Amino acid sequence: MAAHSNATALLFTLPFSLLPLTTHADTFMSRMNGSSPPISGPLEHRLAQLAPHANPHVLQLAAKALSCAAPGAQRLAVIDFSLPSTEERLWVFDLQQQTLLFEELVSHGSGSGDANAEIFSNTPESYQSSIGLFRTMNSYYGRNGYSLRLEGLEPNINDLAYERAIVIHGADYVSDDFIQQTGRLGRSQGCPAVREEITYPLIDSLKDEQYVFAYYPDQEWLETSAFLACSSPAGHLAQR
Template sequence: MKKILFILIPIYLLITSFILPKLEIDKSRNKLDSVTIKSNFVSSDNSEVSKAEQIFYSIDFTNSEKLDEKVFNNAFKGFEKLKLAGKLPADSHLLTIADFSKSSNTKRLWVIDLENKKILFNTLVAHGMGTGDEFAEHFSNTESSHQSSLGFYITEETYTGNNGYSMRLVGMDKGFNDAALQRAIVMHGADYVSEDFAKNHKRIGRSWGCPAVSRDLAAPIINTIKSKNCLFIYFPDENYLNSSEWLKS
């Protein structure tokens, strides 16, 4: 009997030496699989956020002012919703963002090619004289207020007027910028939007509410984003951020 036990014990140890590691590996695999499944679930459940993050972190900001990720996420969310609502063409891939929380002396306007994940323009942009001096503070949708208006705009046709080559803008946020056409809020070039002007006056000049850019870049920017593209003017105004239909989940 003892001889039989001596024979069986080594056999048992040999068999379990193969089985136990396999069980541990299977457990590890199951654990990894569950983590992967959970990760995939979270990604699919928040696909819009994931898409925005993927694009944002693929953009090279080395030679431009760094855009705030939260600002980009808001702009991208509204951009996608405007496409779904048929306000923008389904193949639209240009997104222009003006971050009016930044000093007017910084390059706070970006024109981004979302398809190629590339910054096409990054430059100065003016706010309205009623909105503030170097920094924007006040916003309005009222005619003759000379204030900038927050929100999403659709770019329209171009024309040549008192401010030279210009582009009409249609405000998409009710109560915040939907009076843009009536107020003649357009994108145009201006001599007071320049680094030289900022050095001499401690800030760039101000418009009557229009997102004015430099004379040199007016035509290139306008010709790039005209005719049904998206412009988003941002400021951390809680009333606007909580009210805009394009930012609601």
């Protein structure tokens, strides 16, 4: 009983920056009581075990793209835009620690659809989301508060993301309350916006050359993406 009290006291006295970046308190307490054994097997298998609610096929594609672009990457975010905005469809993985850091709601652009995103583009002023593999850049403070710049790595698919100011940021229209009032999340101008409450830790977990994989079953992209067609994890396609 005393040990449990000490652990609880430690939870509330540690600075926020020292707490694990996770949205689940039970996960934090389980780490206090002992670490889980390492997950073995290929990356897609490890991702599927860490995020059992995610579509295994989407995780398989994300693992393939990352293995082609940067096999030594530390963090990976996966967005499944085939799911409606009312469902958690963003997962952030710590690949070195083999942990799921976040499982979150995420918005899509107003030009991509209503509750469901159906149209994607690389076009400025379209207010549409983009799919494909991105590399994260620096964090900064802009008109949407704390934000994270994204570099699109796929020509004609998302490589204008930086010019379009497609960034990860927090928004008050990404919440369960907004869903209850409108039946969907609010929509952005193309950015993957997240809940305001987790903006800082989520961005800090992904900034500075980590990776984001955004999926939608677009047949042309699936058939032509160099990252999805990569036959070996050479890691050369994403080099500057």
